[in-house]
Amino acid sequence: MISKERYVPRVTQFDAVELDDEIVKILKNQVVNTVKFLGFGFFGRWEPEVDALLRFIIWKLSVNKVYGTFGQQLLNVRYGGEFNKNKAYLFAILTVGTRYLKQRSHEIATVTRNPSLSEKIKLFFHWADITFQLANLVNLLVFLTEGKHPTLVDRILGLQPVSVAPPGEDRTVGYSYMTRELLWHGLIELSIFAVPLVNYHALKRRIANLFLWRKKDIGSRAVVFRIGNKCAECNETPVLPHHMGCSHVFCFYCIKANHLADEKYECPLCGFSAKDAASITPLCLKS
Template sequence: MSITYIPRVTQLDSLQLDDELEELFKNLLFQATKFLEPGILQPILPELELLIRSWIFKYSVWDKKCTFGQEMLSLKYKSENFSKSKLYWYYGYTVGLKYLKERALYSFTSNRKVQSVLNSLETFQLIGDIFNFLRFIQSGKHPAFIDFILGIELAADKVIREDLTDFSWTRELLWHNFIELIGTTLSLVNMFGLRQKLSKVLKYVWWRNHVRTSTKSLPASMNINTVCASCSDKPILPHVMGCAHIFCYYCLKANKIADADYACPKCYYNGKEISKFIVL
């Protein structure tokens, strides 16, 4: 008897079990080769991981239409909508794509074009995972992004985890994964660029009286009480950008590199040129 409803926590547990199983095989490989010469496996490490993932795929999804993690929890893909062509696409996404990424990281480290393409693919994949996870929380179907793309669904042969009555564990697991996704997403956001775009919008509303790009300013002066306009400490290698305030060289240069339209946090003057402060 096939059961339609499957708890979300059970589906997420199956993904976690699959990841742990792969890590277990890798650890066994490293333990078996730990007495070899250091670094001997590094050139072929992507190929070894490809063999491990291919072996896992062959004896799980290819033969049984379920991963080992799903099999442990009595889950299985519905065979009526899991054709052989979808199996190939599933393998290409879950195994082949990871291998291409890892091999490119080893072989094309200095190739900026290849690294840029990889970063773009990784970003698109991450965005897809985020939206799929939000959709999964709402619908309870397709916990993995590739499942949603191929339209394959899970079914349970029997009721599992009948003793799971405290749904706070489910909520805690879902929120934990959601917070991890938010943290990963925020790490990819360019805060300086975001601030620049917000500044362009806000300066036409209520910030227009503060932001200045070409107005004249008083000459900078320095005394014993002068502090950096950015870090509020004594300026190290004092530099200016056209306003009356003094910066540390590192503070000013780093902010200008990150955001070309960086404005003075004290007077909002947006100077384009950085120069060393000279005491007259």
């Protein structure tokens, strides 16, 4: 039986479970952002394997190493009692393995060529999932009553979280993580408010004028558009070719978008500046 000094309140045990789920979600989002350019459907095809790998790494660095999940460590909690390596391996099987089998249940059922056996496997996974959900609900109700085993896996393995905080500090509320989150969210909100106020195009033009010593055109020139011309902004074949008075050609979108963003937009090749929108005129192809 856990001594009173090492008892972990229900809310702390719940918070530890929620923190563990958030850690997995954050890591998975980072993986999604990393592989999103590898092609359509790449992550969706291997999502169960990626999820299992992330959960295995988290288990390896937390439960298998220090006998406590990352969420528990943040709250000065770990698994006490007779927790050992064997229970740590069973913990990995029940949390990582069963979730992976559930995610791949359809593929497992379709491996066999026997339709009747395939339907039986699908029915088995279906009822196993329903049974698991009902068992989780019953475990939650029991946990709210007795304050032990916040998850079904903890109850199956007989795991009980205990406090590892110094005596007398078990119920001390720590605000270090909360303060860091508040500061971070405040910085994000400030950035969201301030960044749109900065005229990036005008700032880029001024920096270019400081560091790029180029001779600027001071007067307009006649320009003839031919097949070999490239847009001075995107260096591609101009779409709806226009010019603004210098000897270079622009796509209509390139010159118009930049002029709307910066009224003093300058040609990136010669530094000629359009005085107003009227100076932006279309061109015709010449042989």
